[in-house]
Amino acid sequence: MDRFPALTPRPELFPTALTVLKALVLARWLAWAWMVGIVAVSGSALRHPVVAWLAVGAAFGVTAASTALVRLAPARLMHLPFVATEVGMAIGLSIVDGYVFEPGHVFETTQSIATQFPLLAMASAGVAFGPVVAGLLGLALGPAEWLGAVLNDFPEFATRHIVSFVATSLFFAACGLVFGWQAGLLKRVEGEIADRRARDEVGRVLHDTVLQTLALVERRTAATDPELAAAARVADRDLRAFLFGSAARTVADLETRIRSEVERVRRDRDGDAAVSVSVLDDGCRLVPAHQDMIARAVGEAVANALEHAGAGRIVVFAETDDAGHVFASVVDDGEGFDVAAARTSHGLDESVIGRVESIGGRVEITSAAGGGTEVCIWSRAESPAG
Amino acid sequence: MTTSREPIRTVLADDHELVRSGLRRELEPDFQIVGEADDAEGAVDVITARSPDLVVCDLHMPRGGGLAVVERCATVCPIVILTVSEAERDLLDAVAAGAAGYLVKSTPVDDLRAALHAAAAGEPVFSPSLAALVLGEFRRLAKAADANPLTEREREVLQYVARGKTYKEIGGALDIAPKTAENHVRNILGKLHLSRRSDLVRYAVEHGLD
Numbered sequence: 001m002d003r004f005p006a007l008t009p010r011p012e013l014f015p016t017a018l019t020v021l022k023a024l025v026l027a028r029w030l031a032w033a034w035m036v037g038i039v040a041v042s043g044s045a046l047r048h049p050v051v052a053w054l055a056v057g058a059a060f061g062v063t064a065a066s067t068a069l070v071r072l073a074p075a076r077l078m079h080l081p082f083v084a085t086e087v088g089m090a091i092g093l094s095i096v097d098g099y100v101f102e103p104g105h106v107f108e109t110t111q112s113i114a115t116q117f118p119l120l121a122m123a124s125a126g127v128a129f130g131p132v133v134a135g136l137l138g139l140a141l142g143p144a145e146w147l148g149a150v151l152n153d154f155p156e157f158a159t160r161h162i163v164s165f166v167a168t169s170l171f172f173a174a175c176g177l178v179f180g181w182q183a184g185l186l187k188r189v190e191g192e193i194a195d196r197r198a199r200d201e202v203g204r205v206l207h208d209t210v211l212q213t214l215a216l217v218e219r220r221t222a223a224t225d226p227e228l229a230a231a232a233r234v235a236d237r238d239l240r241a242f243l244f245g246s247a248a249r250t251v252a253d254l255e256t257r258i259r260s261e262v263e264r265v266r267r268d269r270d271g272d273a274a275v276s277v278s279v280l281d282d283g284c285r286l287v288p289a290h291q292d293m294i295a296r297a298v299g300e301a302v303a304n305a306l307e308h309a310g311a312g313r314i315v316v317f318a319e320t321d322d323a324g325h326v327f328a329s330v331v332d333d334g335e336g337f338d339v340a341a342a343r344t345s346h347g348l349d350e351s352v353i354g355r356v357e358s359i360g361g362r363v364e365i366t367s368a369a370g371g372g373t374e375v376c377i378w379s380r381a382e383s384p385a386g
Numbered sequence: 387m388t389t390s391r392e393p394i395r396t397v398l399a400d401d402h403e404l405v406r407s408g409l410r411r412e413l414e415p416d417f418q419i420v421g422e423a424d425d426a427e428g429a430v431d432v433i434t435a436r437s438p439d440l441v442v443c444d445l446h447m448p449r450g451g452g453l454a455v456v457e458r459c460a461t462v463c464p465i466v467i468l469t470v471s472e473a474e475r476d477l478l479d480a481v482a483a484g485a486a487g488y489l490v491k492s493t494p495v496d497d498l499r500a501a502l503h504a505a506a507a508g509e510p511v512f513s514p515s516l517a518a519l520v521l522g523e524f525r526r527l528a529k530a531a532d533a534n535p536l537t538e539r540e541r542e543v544l545q546y547v548a549r550g551k552t553y554k555e556i557g558g559a560l561d562i563a564p565k566t567a568e569n570h571v572r573n574i575l576g577k578l579h580l581s582r583r584s585d586l587v588r589y590a591v592e593h594g595l596d
Contacts, residue, residue: 319548329549
């Protein structure tokens with residue numbers, strides 16, 4: 001069974017999330033080191049150095065926990081307990097900042113001991129719970145700063161101080177929104193890529209196994225059991241269309257038109273000829289209605305080969321020239337016929353020649369008894385050279 | 387095909403037992419199966435040991451795939467890729483690696499036998515869809531390089547192959563010997579081989595350098 005690759009289940013964490021989480025761990029250590037530095041150099045500016053060092057210890061705990069988790073169970077970094085702890089710590093540090101420093105510190109330009117932890121908490125919440133939750137949590141940072149200022153024994157608040165708290169709230173809310181939005185975007189893109197990969201993988205497996213077998217059944221039973229061969233062919237075609245067809249191409253270009261027209265004709269008829277279609281479209285400049293007309297004419301020529309020629313092999317080829325005009329040919333290895341007589345009896349006159357001439361093109365049919373038939377279609381009457 | 391000829395000593399490489407047994411039944415007695423392999427390395431070993439006249443090889447196989455077999459054994463004897471893949475890259479890579487032919491597995495039995503006989507005789511054989519792809523590849527090269535790497539006659543011949551014509555029919559239509567048509571195709575594949583083999587050439591072509 002090792003021919004079948006194991007289909008990998010969708011991981012709980014999308015790959016980029018792991019990278020983001022790792023980056024956050026690094027950022028936490030940097031923020032923590034900065035925090036240690038601030039507390040260490042503040043010296044006499046600290047009223048409560050012990051509390052400040054306890055805060056440093058708490059930050060160390062969260063940072064170390066995130067380091068351990070990213071190695072052992074990275075998904076937990078996106079679960080409520082950790083995210084709530086981190087956001088709570090960020091808010092707590094913002095409050096404690098006012099308590100540990102001498103009065104007047106809060107609105108001075110000296111650094112807060114919370115350093116970048118509020119920002120990291122927003123990123124963490126955004127990755128875990130999306131923009132709305134992270135944005136709402138961000139709003140809490142303003143009141144936290146206010147509480148810190150109260151604990152800092154700030155004498156009285158002027159309007160500019162209130163504005164500062166509101167600005168803090170808005171800033172962190174915006175950070176939460178942006179982080180959450182970006183994380184969501186990443187997640188969606190990665191989801192799409194993962195889906196596509198899974199589909200390709202399924203396609204490859206089916207291609208290597210089921211299509212192989214169908215092709216074999218089709219070929220082996222062509223002579224002995226036409227019904228089984230036809231069933232295999234239909235299954236083969238449908239599976240191909242499902243795997244490589246509709247999803248891959250949505251715009252109806254010349255190739256799609258010709259292929260779908262040939263498929264339609266084959267579906268309606270019993271002939272079990274092998275039909276190969278190749279189209280080289282280097283920029284077809286025909287209007288869509290004319291492309292449809294060419295495709296229909298090609299389809300009718302294939303139908304004719306299936307119905308009247310008893311062909312074993314039909315080759316459809318189409319290409320565009322430098323001016324964007326189309327040349328198409330339908331070649332079969334069937335019994336051939338008298339072209340002059342068949343024009344009317346086989347309905348070639350109307351179905352093929354009439355269609356092509358109505359858009360200003362021309363048709364040439366060459367056929368020899370026993371030597372197969374070729375229908376050549378040009379989308380314009382004159383060749384570019386002549 | 388005439389039965390008076392010596393049977394063609396053939397190696398089959400395909401990871402599906404079902405496919406190999408099917409092919410064996412369809413190809414004997416014109417083709418004498420002198421070895422089988424179910425992966426690329428096994429195929430290389432068998433080919434080296436038996437030096438057959440012809441190898442029929444699947445593309446998607448364990449341990450290297452058909453391309454590895456072609457790359458390592460193309461000089462020993464003609465290798466025809468027989469696959470379900472109609473993917474452009476697979477076709478072009480196989481030809482570029484030096485495969486003598488590329489056929490899709492849904493090829494009717496009689497056509498398959500005829501094509502393998504031709505391949506054993508040294509003719510390049512492939513499904514018309516490959517010819518169309520090769521044609522398309524050269525157009526892209528030509529567009530990028532602002533010079534057509536195919537001569538007018540080669541382009542003409544290739545177009546006929548893409549349309550499903552035999553070398554004999556092409557010879558008749560263009561007033562040349564079938565052998566000449568065949569040589570044109572061989573040259574075209576040689577050019578493709580060169581153009582894909584060297585990244586340097588490709589880079590130069592893409593950037594219009596000489």
